[in-house]
Amino acid sequence: MSKQVLVLPGDGIGPEIVEQAVRVLDAVNASFNLDIEHSSALVGGSAYDETGSPLPEETLTKAKAADAILLGAVGGPKWDGLDMSVRPEKGLLGLRSNLELFANLRPAILYPQLADASSLKPEIVAGLDILIVRELTGGIYFGQPRGIRTLENGEREGFNTYVYSESEIRRIARSAFEAARQRGKRVCSIDKSNVLEVTVLWKEVMEEVAKEYPDVELSHMLVDNAAMQLVRAPKQFDVMVTGNMFGDILSDAAAMLTGSIGMLPSASLNAEGRGMYEPCHGSAPDIAGKGIANPLATILSVAMMLRYSLDAKDAADAIEKAVSDVLDQGLRTADIASQGSKPVSTSQMGDAVLAAL
Amino acid sequence: MSKQVLVLPGDGIGPEIVEQAVRVLDAVNASFNLDIEHSSALVGGSAYDETGSPLPEETLTKAKAADAILLGAVGGPKWDGLDMSVRPEKGLLGLRSNLELFANLRPAILYPQLADASSLKPEIVAGLDILIVRELTGGIYFGQPRGIRTLENGEREGFNTYVYSESEIRRIARSAFEAARQRGKRVCSIDKSNVLEVTVLWKEVMEEVAKEYPDVELSHMLVDNAAMQLVRAPKQFDVMVTGNMFGDILSDAAAMLTGSIGMLPSASLNAEGRGMYEPCHGSAPDIAGKGIANPLATILSVAMMLRYSLDAKDAADAIEKAVSDVLDQGLRTADIASQGSKPVSTSQMGDAVLAAL
Ligand SMILES: CC(C)[C@H](C(=O)O)[C@@H](O)C(=O)O
Ligand SMILES: CC(C)[C@H](C(=O)O)[C@@H](O)C(=O)O
Numbered sequence: 001m002s003k004q005v006l007v008l009p010g011d012g013i014g015p016e017i018v019e020q021a022v023r024v025l026d027a028v029n030a031s032f033n034l035d036i037e038h039s040s041a042l043v044g045g046s047a048y049d050e051t052g053s054p055l056p057e058e059t060l061t062k063a064k065a066a067d068a069i070l071l072g073a074v075g076g077p078k079w080d081g082l083d084m085s086v087r088p089e090k091g092l093l094g095l096r097s098n099l100e101l102f103a104n105l106r107p108a109i110l111y112p113q114l115a116d117a118s119s120l121k122p123e124i125v126a127g128l129d130i131l132i133v134r135e136l137t138g139g140i141y142f143g144q145p146r147g148i149r150t151l152e153n154g155e156r157e158g159f160n161t162y163v164y165s166e167s168e169i170r171r172i173a174r175s176a177f178e179a180a181r182q183r184g185k186r187v188c189s190i191d192k193s194n195v196l197e198v199t200v201l202w203k204e205v206m207e208e209v210a211k212e213y214p215d216v217e218l219s220h221m222l223v224d225n226a227a228m229q230l231v232r233a234p235k236q237f238d239v240m241v242t243g244n245m246f247g248d249i250l251s252d253a254a255a256m257l258t259g260s261i262g263m264l265p266s267a268s269l270n271a272e273g274r275g276m277y278e279p280c281h282g283s284a285p286d287i288a289g290k291g292i293a294n295p296l297a298t299i300l301s302v303a304m305m306l307r308y309s310l311d312a313k314d315a316a317d318a319i320e321k322a323v324s325d326v327l328d329q330g331l332r333t334a335d336i337a338s339q340g341s342k343p344v345s346t347s348q349m350g351d352a353v354l355a356a357l
Numbered sequence: 358m359s360k361q362v363l364v365l366p367g368d369g370i371g372p373e374i375v376e377q378a379v380r381v382l383d384a385v386n387a388s389f390n391l392d393i394e395h396s397s398a399l400v401g402g403s404a405y406d407e408t409g410s411p412l413p414e415e416t417l418t419k420a421k422a423a424d425a426i427l428l429g430a431v432g433g434p435k436w437d438g439l440d441m442s443v444r445p446e447k448g449l450l451g452l453r454s455n456l457e458l459f460a461n462l463r464p465a466i467l468y469p470q471l472a473d474a475s476s477l478k479p480e481i482v483a484g485l486d487i488l489i490v491r492e493l494t495g496g497i498y499f500g501q502p503r504g505i506r507t508l509e510n511g512e513r514e515g516f517n518t519y520v521y522s523e524s525e526i527r528r529i530a531r532s533a534f535e536a537a538r539q540r541g542k543r544v545c546s547i548d549k550s551n552v553l554e555v556t557v558l559w560k561e562v563m564e565e566v567a568k569e570y571p572d573v574e575l576s577h578m579l580v581d582n583a584a585m586q587l588v589r590a591p592k593q594f595d596v597m598v599t600g601n602m603f604g605d606i607l608s609d610a611a612a613m614l615t616g617s618i619g620m621l622p623s624a625s626l627n628a629e630g631r632g633m634y635e636p637c638h639g640s641a642p643d644i645a646g647k648g649i650a651n652p653l654a655t656i657l658s659v660a661m662m663l664r665y666s667l668d669a670k671d672a673a674d675a676i677e678k679a680v681s682d683v684l685d686q687g688l689r690t691a692d693i694a695s696q697g698s699k700p701v702s703t704s705q706m707g708d709a710v711l712a713a714l
Pocket of ligand 1: 089093248
């Protein structure tokens with residue numbers, strides 16, 4: 001039976017980069033005989049503009065039926081004034097939550113060809129290969145109660161709730177330990193257990209789950225120290241596991257260490273391994289429509305999708321090899337180009353990957 | 358009338374570094390005729406060991422009566438197993454909260470003499486001089502309700518509350534705008550207003566307060582992007598203002614960018630400008646008692662204290678000049694020494710600053 005992929009281009013540079021990624025998907029689909037079908041739907045700001053909702057019912061239905069989802073990016077200043085409940089980000093958060101995509105895997109890898117692009121000194125960052133496992137459907141992103149209320153003295157107060165249950169922590173812990181088993185066999189759990197009770201429970205459950213994985217080493221680090229250590233000596237980490245909010249902050253910092261955030265894919269998986277795949281970067285509204293965005297993170301997201309959700313390891317390998325080849329050839333979009341060199345466009349980069357396949 | 362300084366050595370390397378800082382305070386007190394008296398008290402883990410409380414009543418009473426407080430650092434693995442309510446950190450948090458030290462000023466400065474110590478490439482970080490203004494007595498650190506409870510299905514759940522009222526946001530906003538007025542006249546407010554309602558209010562109040570400061574430019578940035586931008590191009594910032602939790606994470610990352618976190622002082626001020634002064638770094642239990650910790654951040658905290666709370670600008674200038682002189686002389690403790698060079702001890706560094714005064 002054919003596999004169904006739902007393509008959600010989204011906003012900003014989303015449609016441009018997804019277009020190239022879909023060309024690559026089509027190519028491996030044909031050459032590896034994968035029997036993949038894809039259709040697309042609206043999400044985010046573009047969905048709001050068309051339908052009044054950032055996550056139309058039709059999109060959610062299609063997403064639930066799909067074997068995998070490929071997403072571009074959502075959001076932009078155009079929708080900044082909107083009420084939180086209909087903002088583009090709500091489309092993304094709604095997908096994560098409705099599909100229970102609780103395990104967000106964000107690799108931060110330094111591509112040797114791009115060593116120069118990092119802000120960090122080569123000796124600090126050469127060979128960097130860490131994986132951030134971020135809990136994606138709980139924590140303060142979804143905690144209740146939340147809102148803005150008026151106090152008795154007439155002033156307003158904003159409030160959100162940072163909450164995790166044992167079972168939520170347990171399942172993300174297992175994702176992290178499983179991932180570590182395939183890599184360096186070390187998990188560092190990030191918390192703020194000297195101040196926040198919710199992370200005291202987090203730390204406790206991590207210890208408990210660690211007993212199921214005697215071959216994997218568990219350590220703990222406070223989030224402020226983790227932010228420091230990522231700058232000071234990022235190579236000390238193998239897998240980092242943390243909650244939704246800390247993961248948002250640390251994974252962006254980690255990705256930026258490599259200087260090639262335009263290169264980094266991510267996977268958001270549910271308990272059955274079905275998932276949504278998207279670049280780590282955002283919708284970059286400042287360069288949208290200019291045809292200069294880097295499509296490689298999205299193309300590599302297709303590779304991750306083939307590997308994790310579509311059982312097509314060979315096709316995934318082929319894409320990753322093709323991306324490495326175009327880097328070897330010296331092709332660079334503007335975000336990763338070194339000063340003075342002439343960058344290629346989004347579609348030229350897509351062409352090159354197709355040619356290298 | 359004489360000015361009262363309360364000295365709180367705390368835990369780990371705290372006593373060692375504070376000892377050197379007090380020698381420096383004594384020296385300028387004599388040479389500038391400042392009429393400062395100081396006494397000391399227990400806080401943190403050492404207070405807990407002695408009295409059963411990390412913030413004994415006597416310490417709090419003395420702290421309230423003092424014109425300024427000099428703190429070393431608190432905490433360490435020795436007390437990790439303790440209940441949250443009596444952990445060393447509770448001593449620090451109790452001081453902040455009881456004295457209403459809501460404005461935490463954390464400079465991240467690259468000392469030209471230490472340019473090599475940074476993980477970042479020189480062109481990214483040379484000349485870095487940013488100030489993080491962190492709200493210190495509210496947010497998720499102090500929000501209620503909080504705790505760990507058992508759900509109906511028998512599993513436990515941890516929860517904390519991230520909350521800010523308009524007046525809390527307004528006063529920290531003013532601290533940031535006032536500070537920016539003395540510097541580059543730019544404030545960047547950090548929030549997560551695409552997800553958290555409490556930070557939607559934060560952003561709104563920042564805009565409102567900005568109207569009182571037409572000479573200062575206000576911009577906004579999402580916290581995940583801020584973490585990225587600190588790594589990518591930290592010099593774009595002048596003053597960053599943010600809440601307690603984001604400020605904890607971002608200020609540690611920012612300090613580490615300079616490679617000299619052992620050099621950075623901080624001030625925590627209340628509405629009357631009275632304050633507590635401490636190094637940005639922690640209690641470093643791994644090197645405690647070895648006599649190798651860097652006392653300069655604490656010595657520079659004395660300078661900040663003289664300037665902001667004790668009306669002794671000349672003495673502050675003299676200390677800062679002396680510190681710069683010892684760096685020029687090439688003296689380095691282990692944390693800032695370049696590979697191969699021989700580091701000086703904590704007390705040798707103190708001696709050198711005294712000699713340079
Ligand atoms: C767009 C936004 C809601 C989202 C998040 O905060 O999770 C993004 O920053 C991310 O990391 O995927
Ligand atoms: C020790 C701890 C409670 C404290 C904090 O989180 O505020 C520390 O990290 C700091 O930044 O001063």
